[in-house]
Amino acid sequence: MPSWLLTQHAHRLVAEGFSAVDAHGYDYRLPATLEESGPASQAGLSRRSGIHVSDLVAAINELADRGLVERAPDPSDRRRNIISLTAAGRRRLRRLEKPLADSQEALPAPLSPEERQQLTALLSRLLDHHNGRAGGAA
Structure with missing residues (x-):
């Protein structure tokens, strides 16, 4: 998981x-x-x-x-x-x-700078969604 x-x-x-x-x-x-x-x-x-x-x-x-x-x-x-x-x-x-x-x-050491940004953006999106913030389900 x-x-x-x-x-x-x-x-x-x-x-x-x-x-x-x-x-x-x-x-x-x-x-x-x-x-x-x-x-x-x-x-x-x-x-x-x-x-x-x-x-x-x-x-x-x-x-x-x-x-x-x-x-x-x-x-x-x-x-x-x-x-x-x-x-x-x-x-x-x-x-x-x-x-x-x-x-x-x-x-995130094995990730490139771009992959780190993408990971952070995706994790933020998940948190926003589960916290019910506007735009989180986009």
Whole structure:
């Protein structure tokens, strides 16, 4: 199945790239989501990152223990925590960009530049179609 072949290989390449710098996907995904969208509740962070809340709590705990994110009570609802990225988290995110970029480059390596553009266009078309975006079914 094409989807399985592509996702399995892509996941392996990214995991290997992050492993080489003693990291894993959540080390990038959570800080990148916080950097892009700003501080968030755990539920909001789960929605934005696509990480199930049960997995998210453990990842936040690990990142907080390493000083990469911090939890603070939400001033508008003290029962809820707001997660934010620390300066150390931003630095770590910058260091993880190279292995991620290398992994993204390795996936389509055997394709010509034209084939890479075509693959990207086709994958975008599939995503647009399945996300119900206008023009996606063309």
